[in-house]
Amino acid sequence: MTERSSGKVTTMQHAIADLVRDGDAVAIEGFTHLICFAAGHEIIRQRKRDLTLCRLTPDVVYDQMVGAGVAAKLVFSWLGNPGVGSLHAIRRRVERADPAPLELEEYSHFGMVCRYTAGASRLPFFPLRSYSESDLPVANPRIVPIDSPYGDGSVYAVPPLNPDVAIVHAQRADARGDAQIWGLLGCQKEAAFAADRVIVVCEEVVDEEVIRRDPNRTVIPGLIVDAVVEEPKGCHPSYAQGYYDRDNRFYLDWDGIARDADRLEAWLDEWVRGLESHAEYVEKVGAERWARLAPGEAWSDPVNYGKYS
């Protein structure tokens, strides 16, 4: 741990208080895998307001945040409870403006990935082969056809997405914020490089040497990271490959909870606002349930990087 960078390691409470501001565009990324629910819950506890929430798949975490009233807008590409059905808190606001309207800015998955890529690369747009004859560019005029400058047809352009804050959960990171991820990579790298401020949350803070012994696994360099939070089991009910499984039971249960605004409110009071921290949440989930989510073991073989000294 170097002296220069050790100041990044902090608590979730401090990281959210210092780096997430009312009105910000916030991206808690992670495609099914490594969704940082702990950060979403802390944002709810701190009663942030008017956030623009960016994610390919808003998932249960944004249903909770929208239900808790922290968001004014969603930027997304697939709005559902994966493998289960609908996100009812979000649907209430979209279909009935209940209790308030929610602005939507909608793309496809590849469109969202390209938006982060343009944002990370500081490009004015990114071209892709999608959207032709779809109604999506009608619904969202920011999706625009462009002719190839080389005269070989047209493609569609999407604008850069540069969130104010990206929150990325990794299996491990060092105190500088060098973060290593294995399993599904989603577009956390692109979202982090595109964002103005980056919070890395991890299952374990490890020594810098652990990172340096396996540099191919580093997805996000500490260079772009503002805060490092160690939050074991911070993705529940999402999962962390090799650490714990997805809690499908919770995703199913959420359907019933979120259908009823009063039940949703009671759930938020019991599981989020009524708790001080994610550590209390982990305790409340209970040892029996954690035991059921143990992933078993499947190790990769070590590789030789060579010494070259």
Add this chain to the structure above:
Amino acid sequence: MSSPAPKVESGYSATEMMIVASARQLAGERVCFVGVGPPNIACNLARRTVAPELELVYESGVFGAVPARLPLSIGDPTLVTGAASVTSMFELFAYYLQGGLIDVGFLGASQIDRYGNINTTVIGSYRSPKVRLPGSGGACEIALNAGKVFVIMPQSRRSFVERIDFRTSPGHLAGVRHTDWPGSGPAVVVTGFGVYRFEKSTGEMYLAVVHPGVTVEEARENTSWDLTVSSELETTPAPTAEELRLIREELDPEGAYTR
């Protein structure tokens, strides 16, 4: 969206028939972009029966998945363990899909029209929808870039409609696709009633095969347009004991999707 359960021969469910019929369509295919739910079971069944060489690709960034249990989402960790490759989503969409490596893309649909244009976005108007559906996900780019598209969906007059409320994923448009699109579009639609194909000259869907115990009249009654029926209409062979065993014992032992 619920659909009236078509009558089936005793011994298996309508969903099992739909999955078995879909899996058989994959014979001879090599690289398949898999969706969650019934397509997932169909693709994994095909890999164990008619298409052992089938490479399963998931939009979450997995190539060559060999799931040891039924994945309950397209981002299930069982897709990663033992896979040939795990990539970023950018690579998956840019190099695998847009790069032209996908032979078959599986899509679901809330509404489909006779030309295979698909809606998964809204029922009603976009600005004030009666029902807000999930949206595109990767479907729009799959519809344009996959070599061909297979659709698995429940069929009723509410889903097989004259006019879709929103075109999320283009099919054969009003009969003819653009020639500069990389993929050839919808080739097969499998429902609980039968298997539909598309007439080359008109781009229109026709009933090619009915499942055992289903009549042409039932298929027509559950279609909002005047359905074309093949003059050489065939009947789907009933699921074999081995196909049912694989679904019930290996692929969906808890009956999450098939019961």
